[in-house]
Amino acid sequence: MKRLLLLAALTVAMPAIAAPPTAFTPADVKALVAPPAKGVRIVALWALDCAYCEENLSALATWQRQHADVDLVFVATDAIGQRDALSARLKAAGLDSVPSRAYAEATPDRINYLIDPQWGGETPRTLVIRADGTRKAFSGALSAERISRLVK
Amino acid sequence: MRRLLFSASLALAGLPSAHADDMHGMAMGHEAPLGFDAAIDAAGHLWVVDTVGEHVRARRSDDMSRSFTVSTIVNPTGEPIYAEGENRPKIALGPKGELYVTWSQPRKLPWTGFVRFSRSLDGGAHFDTPTTVHADRAEITHRFDSLAVDGKGNVIVAWIDKRDVEAAKTAGKPYLGAATYYSWSTDRGAHFAPERKIVDESCECCRIALARAPDGSVDAFFRAIYGDNIRDHAFATLPAGGASPKVERATFTQWHIEGCPHHGPSLSIDAKGTRHAVWFSAADGKATIWYGQLVPGAPPAHLSTVATAGASHADLLADGTHVWIAYHQMSSEGLNLMVRESRDGGASFDEPRQIAHTANASGWPKLVLWDHRAFVAWNPEGEFRLVPTEALK
Numbered sequence: 001m002k003r004l005l006l007l008a009a010l011t012v013a014m015p016a017i018a019a020p021p022t023a024f025t026p027a028d029v030k031a032l033v034a035p036p037a038k039g040v041r042i043v044a045l046w047a048l049d050c051a052y053c054e055e056n057l058s059a060l061a062t063w064q065r066q067h068a069d070v071d072l073v074f075v076a077t078d079a080i081g082q083r084d085a086l087s088a089r090l091k092a093a094g095l096d097s098v099p100s101r102a103y104a105e106a107t108p109d110r111i112n113y114l115i116d117p118q119w120g121g122e123t124p125r126t127l128v129i130r131a132d133g134t135r136k137a138f139s140g141a142l143s144a145e146r147i148s149r150l151v152k
Numbered sequence: 153m154r155r156l157l158f159s160a161s162l163a164l165a166g167l168p169s170a171h172a173d174d175m176h177g178m179a180m181g182h183e184a185p186l187g188f189d190a191a192i193d194a195a196g197h198l199w200v201v202d203t204v205g206e207h208v209r210a211r212r213s214d215d216m217s218r219s220f221t222v223s224t225i226v227n228p229t230g231e232p233i234y235a236e237g238e239n240r241p242k243i244a245l246g247p248k249g250e251l252y253v254t255w256s257q258p259r260k261l262p263w264t265g266f267v268r269f270s271r272s273l274d275g276g277a278h279f280d281t282p283t284t285v286h287a288d289r290a291e292i293t294h295r296f297d298s299l300a301v302d303g304k305g306n307v308i309v310a311w312i313d314k315r316d317v318e319a320a321k322t323a324g325k326p327y328l329g330a331a332t333y334y335s336w337s338t339d340r341g342a343h344f345a346p347e348r349k350i351v352d353e354s355c356e357c358c359r360i361a362l363a364r365a366p367d368g369s370v371d372a373f374f375r376a377i378y379g380d381n382i383r384d385h386a387f388a389t390l391p392a393g394g395a396s397p398k399v400e401r402a403t404f405t406q407w408h409i410e411g412c413p414h415h416g417p418s419l420s421i422d423a424k425g426t427r428h429a430v431w432f433s434a435a436d437g438k439a440t441i442w443y444g445q446l447v448p449g450a451p452p453a454h455l456s457t458v459a460t461a462g463a464s465h466a467d468l469l470a471d472g473t474h475v476w477i478a479y480h481q482m483s484s485e486g487l488n489l490m491v492r493e494s495r496d497g498g499a500s501f502d503e504p505r506q507i508a509h510t511a512n513a514s515g516w517p518k519l520v521l522w523d524h525r526a527f528v529a530w531n532p533e534g535e536f537r538l539v540p541t542e543a544l545k
Contacts, residue, residue, distance in 0.1 A: 050357070051263060056411075106186075106513065107186060107236070109482055110482060119439065120439035122409060122411055124411050139437075140381070
């Protein structure tokens with residue numbers, strides 16, 4: 001038991017252990033877009049077929065390392081069945097320590113709509129959700145400067 | 153306790169709780185890819201192509217999709233196939249009953265693919281061994297194939313191609329997006345001409361719309377890149393030989409995105425040569441499907457909004473002064489198949505009308521015409537059907 005507790009504590013203290021993406025269902029949308037207790041949550045939506053997405057994920061991960069109050073989640077619009085390909089891509093890019101999800105549906109349109117009805121499914125898509133409940137969204141690859149403008 | 157601790161650590165690590173391991177190997181809705189294409193031949197037979205695992209399947213229905221009397225595997229030797237969304241198998245019909253089929257084959261590396269072609273000259277009983285359309289065999293993107301037959305029966309295939317991106321990378325030069333290439337066959341698909349570039353620096357993830365003009369030529373309408381990642385559309389006629397295509401800008405939404413829209417346009421040209429088109433843009437953060445009549449080199453005429461938030465993947469068909477637009481409208485209850493109709497050549501459209509619904513997913517809608525009536529080919533949950541567009545009076 002002690003060992004278990006220690007393990008749990010370590011998991012919390014360490015910058016998240018590399019793990020494959022977990023399934024993201026329509027029922028998970030509410031929690032994902034709910035305002036965080038403090039700071040901001042950044043949801044980075046990406047796809048295997050999107051050549052701009054890795055640089056966007058990478059820019060966001062770098063930003064998060066410099067900003068302690070930023071909770072970052074990667075959500076792939078690809079189906080969870082692609083878990084291995086998604087994992088491999090994130091690992092190769094050195095981005096596998098960020099919590100990661102993948103759609104539980106083979107066609108992304110419904111979950112896209114539930115996350116953000118104004119979003120046409122284009123990727124990369126970045127959602128910024130603040131503790132005060134306000135939200136901002138941006139389609140396309142972000143630079144550090146653009147992230148800073150989006151988060152403020 | 154153990155489970156509690158596990159859940160707690162997941163929650164603290166920033167993951168909304170998910171029973172990750174329960175999901176392994178579980179079927180999530182439909183497993184088969186939903187990409188399909190459909191066409192109706194001169195005798196009123198409906199042809200549908202889709203995929204079954206690593207095989208492209210061509211089917212014929214003589215009763216408007218209620219039953220299929222022919223079902224033939226195009227590629228008996230299986231191979232990986234892109235069969236979702238903007239990347240799906242295509243079918244086109246030749247003037248002598250030829251069936252032409254193309255698809256994109258994923259290669260090992262991300263974003264790579266070869267454009268594949270097969271034909272049947274015996275009414276779909278057999279298909280020839282598939283061939284690769286392009287001479288270039290680099291392990292790069294040759295994907296998002298589009299297929300059409302011109303007025304002389306020549307087969308035209310266009311696709312997105314990254315060879316020029318690779319060359320620019322090697323030379324250390326900047327290059328936005330990818331190039332768009334095409335090839336043609338003047339012998340019913342036995343051989344294809346060496347491919348030709350349509351344009352450099354076009355969008356790398358949207359289907360290319362092809363349509364036949366009254367003079368028999370095949371015209372292309374596709375997402376290009378202008379300036380700093382302004383992703384508007386270009387128009388070009390694709391000759392089978394002769395002069396190189398002349399490419400002109402045809403939409404001016406000014407949508408800036410350094411990303412992948414995944415929304416290709418649609419084009420249909422009426423007997424008078426009016427180029428009816430629909431396309432997607434999210435300029436200023438407003439997702440919109442636009443209708444317009446293309447005037448290459450200048451902004452489109454009769455520009456109007458077809459649909460906004462939650463609408464996607466519009467297809468369009470013109471027949472005389474009758475124009476139909478079919479599209480997907482997402483809602484929290486599921487997916488609605490919508491239609492808008494014009495009887496005055498696109499000057500005005502009726503209000504959107506829902507003609508079908510599914511709680512699940514479908515391949516993109518495709519309009520087909522029979523005896524001046526339009527039907528929408530649709531396959532919610534993988535079940536193919538033709539949906540009539542007529543309003544109930």
